[in-house]
Amino acid sequence: MAAFEDVRGRLWGIAYRITGTVTDADDAVQEAWLRWQALPDDPPVEHPRAFLTTVVSRICYDFLGSARARRELYVGPWLPEPLLDAAPGRGPAALARNAAPDDPEDRVTLDESVGMALLTVLERLTPAERTAFVLYDVFAVPFPEIAEAVGRTPDAVRQLASRARRRVRAEAPRRTVDRAEHRRTVEAFLAAVTGGDFAALLAVLDPDVVWRSDGGGKVSAARRPVLGREKVARYTWGVATGGLALESVRLSLRDVNGAPGLVFTDPTGAFPPGVLAFTVHAGRITEVSAVLNPDKLARLGPEFTSAPGDSAPKP
Numbered sequence: 188m189a190a191f192e193d194v195r196g197r198l199w200g201i202a203y204r205i206t207g208t209v210t211d212a213d214d215a216v217q218e219a220w221l222r223w224q225a226l227p228d229d230p231p232v233e234h235p236r237a238f239l240t241t242v243v244s245r246i247c248y249d250f251l252g253s254a255r256a257r258r259e260l261y262v263g264p265w266l267p268e269p270l271l272d273a274a275p276g277r278g279p280a281a282l283a284r285n286a287a288p289d290d291p292e293d294r295v296t297l298d299e300s301v302g303m304a305l306l307t308v309l310e311r312l313t314p315a316e317r318t319a320f321v322l323y324d325v326f327a328v329p330f331p332e333i334a335e336a337v338g339r340t341p342d343a344v345r346q347l348a349s350r351a352r353r354r355v356r357a358e359a360p361r362r363t364v365d366r367a368e369h370r371r372t373v374e375a376f377l378a379a380v381t382g383g384d385f386a387a388l389l390a391v392l393d394p395d396v397v398w399r400s401d402g403g404g405k406v407s408a409a410r411r412p413v414l415g416r417e418k419v420a421r422y423t424w425g426v427a428t429g430g431l432a433l434e435s436v437r438l439s440l441r442d443v444n445g446a447p448g449l450v451f452t453d454p455t456g457a458f459p460p461g462v463l464a465f466t467v468h469a470g471r472i473t474e475v476s477a478v479l480n481p482d483k484l485a486r487l488g489p490e491f492t493s494a495p496g497d498s499a500p501k502p
Contacts (some may be wrong), residue, residue, distance in 0.1 A: 190235040191223050197236075197326070198243045200301075204321045205247040206254065207267035207306050209486055215250065219243040237332055244318055244328075244336035251314035258310070262404030264412060266476050267306040268483045269462045271450070272442035300325040303444045303464035303476040307399070308358050312351050319344050320351035360397070361468040369467045370447040373440065376465070376472060377449060380427045381438065388423060392416045393471040398423070403480035406459045419475070437490075452490040460484055460491045 198219060202212035219242045232238050258265045300321070309317050315337045322328040322336070323344075330341040330348075337344065363369065372391060379387035398419045402408025413422045435455040440447055441462075449463040459479055466474035478484065484491040 190232075191220060191239065194236050194239055198239055201240065201321060201326060202243055202247050203270075204300055204306070204309070204325060205244065205318055206250060207310065208483070209268045209270070211247070211250060211254070215243050215246045218246050240322070240326075240328060241332055241335045244322060244333070248314055248318045248337055251317065255314070262402070263408060263410040264399045264401055265310065266399060266401035266478050266483075267303060267310075267444075269303065269464060269478045269487070270301065270444050271462075271487055272445075301445050302362075302466070304360050304362065304466040304474050305355065306444070307476065308355055311358065312354060315339065316347050316351035316354070319347040320355065323348045324352060360466045360474045361393075362466045362473065363468050363470075366446065368470060369465070370440075372467045372470055372472060373447045373449065373465050377438070377440065380423065383428075385420065385424060389416060389420050391470075391472055392419055393468065393473045396472055396474065398475040398477065400477040401480050401483070403482060405481055406479050408477070408479050454490065462487070 195216065198216050199212050202215040203209065206212055206215065219239055222242055223239065226232065309320065312320065318337050319333055322333045323330065330344045333344045333348075334341045337347075339347070375387065375391045378384070379391060394416050395414075396416055396419045398409065398413040400408035400410075400413075402410075409422065413419050436451055436453045436458050438449060438451045441450045442448065443450070443462055443464040446465070448465055450461075451458075451463075452460040459481070461477055461479045462484065464476040464478070465472050466476075481492070
């Protein structure tokens with residue numbers, strides 16, 4: 188019991204990064220727990236941490252095969268289920284203690300690895316590439332242990348991780364790690380939206396900014412990415428002067444997947460709740476991830492379960 192609880196947070200962090208959803212991460216950890224409980228007491232597992240890491244990774248790896256088929260039929264862009272730091276035991280701050288202290292410089296940090304932009308890029312990898320990347324580049328799991336999880340040789344896993352790393356570097360949006368700059372930029376975006384300043388909104392957006400909305404076909408949302416400063420600004424303006432302008436809507440700064448983001452809720456149900464995650468580079472927003480699917484928000488709290496409206500424009 189104690190051996191499992193000692194690594195539960197680490198297991199959940201691995202599962203979330205591989206699957207991209209809280210529900211699947213919870214299920215994977217629960218399944219790992221059941222398998223752990225079913226083991227005989229004698230002989231004892233010599234290295235519980237390594238053993239359980241392999242078990243939960245294999246569970247998630249198997250899940251990804253069927254998940255890819257389901258997500259191909261998903262209505263509109265599929266985005267990871269968001270994490271708010273206020274959620275007990277869920278946000279990246281709760282997982283930071285599991286980082287390997289001797290990570291080489293080219294490995295991503297725990298906070299960066301849970302960011303919405305990187306998780307979105309990981310969706311484009313094969314299940315084996317994603318599993319290898321998360322385990323090696325984020326959690327410093329040795330190649331032989333990863334090989335057990337994905338059913339490959341250590342040399343093959345090394346190639347998988349290398350290929351995944353190249354794709355992540357090539358496809359991840361430009362970003363600035365500095366948290367203070369990120370927060371200032373999001374605050375400037377919020378001020379422009381709430382203050383009705385279209386010029387200020389344009390100024391805070393990168394020329395190549397991308398807006399992705401995930402409504403899952405359950406609420407009105409853009410079903411294709413919105414590309415470029417002008418189009419994103421006009422789309423944002425339509426939302427801001429529509430549903431977000433309602434007096435009942437509460438718009439606030441919150442940490443979303445380890446970085447300052449925005450949350451909006453409406454206790455009257457006149458406008459659907461949502462979570463906005465931002466990628467920032469050099470003081471401008473390069474990517475916005477808008478999670479609106481009520482199924483992906485329900486676990487965040489009762490304020491996210493209001494009956495959805497239909498106010499967001501579709502480009």
